[in-house]
Amino acid sequence: MNRTPFLGTLFAVASLFAMGCQERTAEAPRTSPAAAPAAASAAPAADQWLGKWNGPEGTFVQIAGGNGQYEVTVQNLDGPRTFKGTAAGERLEFERDGVRESVRATDGAQTGMKWLSEKKDCLTVKAGEGYCRD
Structure with a gap:
């Protein structure tokens, strides 16, 4: 029996096998969505409200800060006053004159103010205290 053709075939099969393994290991590892790192927790809704919001007759609310801690400046007919606020879900809460107040996103009609209704x-x-972006 002549072993040369058999060894040649065996060598060719081994070479193909080795090349196939090299191609597999050269591929970038695949990650599944479950293996991806968890997204950072979302910023509080109030972070979207930073800046000045205007009301009628020169009134406004201005929100500064972020990441759940805010300074809320309310300008009404008596002048501006600043309060410390905190994020509370979809609201921003602050205390004014011993009353716990909360700011929430609405449209003009929900402010209850005819000047802002559109x-x-x-x-x-x-109700009756609202501010909008122009």
Whole structure:
């Protein structure tokens, strides 16, 4: 029996096998969505409200800060006052004159103020106290 053709075939099969393994190991590892790192927790809704929001007759609310801690400046007919606020879910809460107030996103109609009724991007503290982006 002549072993040369058999050894040649065996060598060819081994070479193909080795090349196939090299191609597999050269591929970038695949990650499944479950293996991906968890997304960072979302910023509080109030972080989207930073800046100045205008009301009628020169009133406004201005929100500064972020990451759940805020300074809320309310300008009404008596002048501006600043309060410390904190994020609470979809609201921003602050205390004014011993009363716990909360700011929430609404449209103009939900402010309860006819001057703002056509606006779309607003914040409301309570009925009759609202502010909108121009």
